[in-house]
Amino acid sequence: MIENWDQFLLPYQQAVSELKVKLRGMRKQFENRNQRSPIEFVTGRVKPVPSIKEKMTRRHVTEERLEQDMQDIAGLRIMCQFVEDIYQVVDLLRKRTDLTILEERDYIHNEKPSGYRSYHIVVEYPVQLVTGEKKILAEIQVRTLAMNFWATIEHSLNYKYQGAFPDDLSRRLQRAAEAAFKLDTEMSEIREEIQEAQHYSPQGQAEKNSPQK
DSSP, rough: OOOOHHHHHHHHHHHHHHHHHHHHHHHHHHTTTOOSSSEEEEEEEEEEHHHHHHHHHHHOOGGGGGGHHHTTTTTEEEEESSSSHHHHHHHHHHOSSEEEEEEEEEOOSSOOOOOOEEEEEOOOOOEETTTTEEEEEEEEEEEEEHHHHHHHHHHHHHOOOOOOOHHHHHHHHHHHHHHHHHHHHHHHHHHHHHHHHHHHHHHHHHHHHHOOO
């Protein structure tokens, strides 16, 4: 029986705090090298106790199995401008030695029936406590701003309808999800065309051929 939830959640809060600093540090490194960062911004949270208890009941998770079976008590979200940025971020995370990736779920090209799109990564992250090292499970979601806008609205509606959306609303949400993904795809293609035009412009060629200082 978990008698002190604050104490139980303390390592998760530490994991979220440390991972936020590290992930934001990745963005800073790109900026310091005068390169465009694939990371727009990073947020994180520890799941509130009522949400944990509700999910335990819904998923039949016992307190004894809570640390192993609930992967998103610690949650991080990385926002990107473009879909291709998501996969660049995933590659960067795969190369890190301070966390271990346990599972990856690509809901971008394999979207959920609702229309939800995001890239989920479950990691094992070691936190240093006064009692020694403790390995914490955390879920990192990587998505575009458009995907996040849709997911935020859908999440809010979930509370109102408790997941049982009317058919008409479900169809409208699916259409909105498709529209959001079409916007992401269109913006990626526009960016590609701009980069190509810059590459072949007289100024771009001059910069390419100029001697390095």
